[in-house]
Amino acid sequence: MAGTIPVIDFSDYGLDVAQENVTENNLKQLADKVYEAFSTIGFCYIKNHEALKVSKDFFEQPDSVKQKYTRPTDANYGWVAREREMLNPDRKVGDLKEAYNFTLTDDIKTMPVDIIPDFHQCLEKLFKQCALLADRVFDVMSIGLNLPKRFLRNCHHYDVKTNQTTLRTLYYPEVKDVKPKQLRCGEHSDYGTVTFLFQTDDGLEVMNRQGEYIQVPPIPDTMIINIGDLMQRWTADKLLASKHKVGMPTGSQKNQGRQSIAFFLQPDDETIVKCLDGSDKYEPISSIDYLNMRFGVPNN
Ligand SMILES: O=C(O)CCC(=O)C(=O)O
Ligand SMILES: [Fe+2]
Numbered sequence: 333m334a335g336t337i338p339v340i341d342f343s344d345y346g347l348d349v350a351q352e353n354v355t356e357n358n359l360k361q362l363a364d365k366v367y368e369a370f371s372t373i374g375f376c377y378i379k380n381h382e383a384l385k386v387s388k389d390f391f392e393q394p395d396s397v398k399q400k401y402t403r404p405t406d407a408n409y410g411w412v413a414r415e416r417e418m419l420n421p422d423r424k425v426g427d428l429k430e431a432y433n434f435t436l437t438d439d440i441k442t443m444p445v446d447i448i449p450d451f452h453q454c455l456e457k458l459f460k461q462c463a464l465l466a467d468r469v470f471d472v473m474s475i476g477l478n479l480p481k482r483f484l485r486n487c488h489h490y491d492v493k494t495n496q497t498t499l500r501t502l503y504y505p506e507v508k509d510v511k512p513k514q515l516r517c518g519e520h521s522d523y524g525t526v527t528f529l530f531q532t533d534d535g536l537e538v539m540n541r542q543g544e545y546i547q548v549p550p551i552p553d554t555m556i557i558n559i560g561d562l563m564q565r566w567t568a569d570k571l572l573a574s575k576h577k578v579g580m581p582t583g584s585q586k587n588q589g590r591q592s593i594a595f596f597l598q599p600d601d602e603t604i605v606k607c608l609d610g611s612d613k614y615e616p617i618s619s620i621d622y623l624n625m626r627f628g629v630p631n632n
Pocket of ligand 1: 517522531536576577578591592
């Protein structure tokens with residue numbers, strides 16, 4: 333199946349199944365499928381999650397309103413204006429997108445709850461659901477990597493003071509004036525361990541092992557999981573952080589916005605990421621040092 337993105341049915345270990353009702357056999361079968369996907373293309377779709385619809389009301393506000401919630405340069409929450417980010421600096425033009433970064437803080441002063449009353453509650457609920465599902469995805473990944481079942485889960489707690497996991501809701505406006513080389517989101521790989529991605533429309537493309545970009549269209553009732561650079565490093569390149577991008581729409585799709593939500597998982601700050609196979613292919617590094625190094629990349 334190298335080169336295509338498999339759809340994996342996660343129902344044996346979905347959130348509606350009590351942990352104690354899952355058989356080791358079912359878990360192992362799931363682990364094998366997830367391992368196969370992550371070690372060949374670094375991406376998979378999984379079936380079985382709650383559909384979601386959040387935050388569009390916020391992005392449809394005028395910029396003058398959204399500015400109040402702007403992400404500070406020294407913090408990881410808040411609104412990111414159009415063209416502020418350039419995920420592929422070689423393009424020399426900002427991505428045609430907006431985003432809002434949400435972390436599990438109690439400080440809701442930074443959130444647009446005055447204009448969108450449900451904003452905090454909705455994103456907080458989604459963050460927590462994603463975190464519960466992540467625990468389970470980490471279990472099957474650990475089994476696939478021949479690690480103790482809870483190894484990866486135990487490196488990801490979601491305490492806002494010691495863990496940088498972020499839920500990011502993204503909005504790609506309808507396309508009017510496109511600058512040369514501009515994309516909705518430039519070529520990049522994600523920084524952390526894994527990313528969950530919910531998307532509404534076409535546009536996402538992923539590089540396969542032959543170096544070609546393939547379309548990753550939305551499939552109803554699924555979400556995408558992909559590997560980030562830190563997990564590739566941790567597994568000494570067994571699991572792959574594939575490059576991806578969001579291209580500009582063409583034809584009638586130009587008049588359509590696109591939404592996605594990414595849940596970027598990061599191990600706890602002090603977790604030492606040391607090659608799990610003992611190879612020392614990469615130097616051990618703490619999760620927070622690695623993230624700071626990546627955030628130091630110009631224009632990010
Ligand atoms: O919007 C998407 O589908 C992908 C966004 C993405 O790859 C990212 O923000 O890292
Ligand atoms: Fe990404």
